[in-house]
Amino acid sequence: MFPGIALTQLLLLPPSQRLPAHTSLRRAAIDLIGRGFTVWEPYLDVSRVLLGLLELCCEADKLVPSMTYGLPLTPAADSCRTARHALTLIATARPAAFITTMARETFLFVSQVARYNTLQQNAQTLNVNMANTILHKAKPEILRGVELLIDKMQNEMADLLVEVVDIVLHCVDPGHLKTRPLGEVFPAVCRFNQVSHCPSSRRIGVGAKNGQIALYELRSNKCQMIQAHGAAITANTFSPEGKFLASYSCAENRLSFWQTSTGMFGLGNSQTKCIKSYSTAPIADVSRLNPMRLARLIWINNRTVSLMLADGSETRFNV
Incomplete structure (x- = not known):
């Protein structure tokens, strides 16, 4: 217990004459936290540790010289x-x-940013510069960590897709998603068949392990959770014009079509409802197959979707 607390203190203590910002002692503590995290975790405030580490490396690209030239590292x-x-x-x-x-x-x-914007609109003063916060400055570093985990641990990330997309949408430039698909802005997350982005309607659908679909409305920065299936969602995708969303659960052997409607000019709360469901044939020897490649949904036209399974079969369904 006490070593973990001591290491955290060495990481988080503000610079002083006795403990400058960049010393070998502080670096040794950081290294021990990383190498022994599974041991120290029960005794650490994980949020404070991660934010402390992010603060130190949020300007990594500027500080770490290219090893190609063999440049010496500064203490920072x-x-x-x-x-x-x-x-x-x-x-x-x-x-x-x-x-x-x-x-x-x-x-x-x-939530803090939303409160800050509200206070600004009400002509109240809040002495906070959001651009200087750790989570804002460390966006590239956070995305680097997420991309690393998707590359190395796809199955684990598939169980946490909603949380992963929450992080990605915070870190990417929202302006880019107005003109470019998510697959170009952050390609790694689109490796999952449970993630679909419709640029025309500016919605993102994410299928979760608990059978829910998270529908992100990028225009209004809102997220709606719908209980789509009784088991993990294997794939989902928007129709080309964005009017329909098709979802498929391999464990439930069911494919469903969803329609999302909003008020005139996109105002008001969106309402998503299931308009049609089909029973599907079970996949043989599903336990032997890569769970990331069990099925894909591909729209043939605006009203027909093709379910392509890992066993090579293909079935078409109409809305």
């Missing part, structure tokens, strides 16, 4: 490199802890 760059390595070790050792903690901190940050 050495601390930055050590913190980045510790973050990588923590993320790969405890991917669920990393993702859920970052998703929670992101939610709190977004």
Whole structure:
């Protein structure tokens, strides 16, 4: 217990004459936190540790020189490199802890930004510069960690897709999603067949392990959760014009079509309802197949979707 607390203190203590910002002692503590995170985790405030590490490495690209030229590291760059390595070790050792903690901190940050904007609209003064907060400055580093986990631990990330997309939408430039598909802005997350983006309607649908679909309305920055299936969602995709969403659950052997409607000119709350469902044939020897490649949904036209299974079969369904 006490070593974990001591290491956290060495990481988080503000610079002083006795403990400058970039010393070998502080770097050693950071390295031990990363290497022994599975041991220290029960005794650590994980949120504070992750934010402390992110603060040290949020300017990594500026501080760490290219190793190609063999340039010596400055003390600040050495601390930055050590913190980045510790973050990588923590993320790969405890991917669920990393993702859920970052998703929670992101939610709190977004809530704070919304409150700040409200106070500004009401002509009240709030002495906070959001651009200087850790979660804002460390967006590239957070995305680097998420991309690393998707590359190395796809199955674990598939169980946390809603949280992953929450983090991604916080970190990417929202202006990019107005003109470009999510697959171009952050390609890694679109490797999952449970994630679909419709640029025309500016919606993102994410299928979750509990059978729910998270529908993100990018225009209004809102998210609607619908209970789509009784088991994990294997794939979902929007129709080309964005009017329909098709979802499929391999465990439930069911494919459903959903329609989302809003008020005139996109005003008012959106209402999503299931307009048709089909029973599907079970996949033989499903336990032997890669869960990430069990099924794909591809729209043939605006009213017909093709369910392509890992066993090579293809079935078409009409809305």
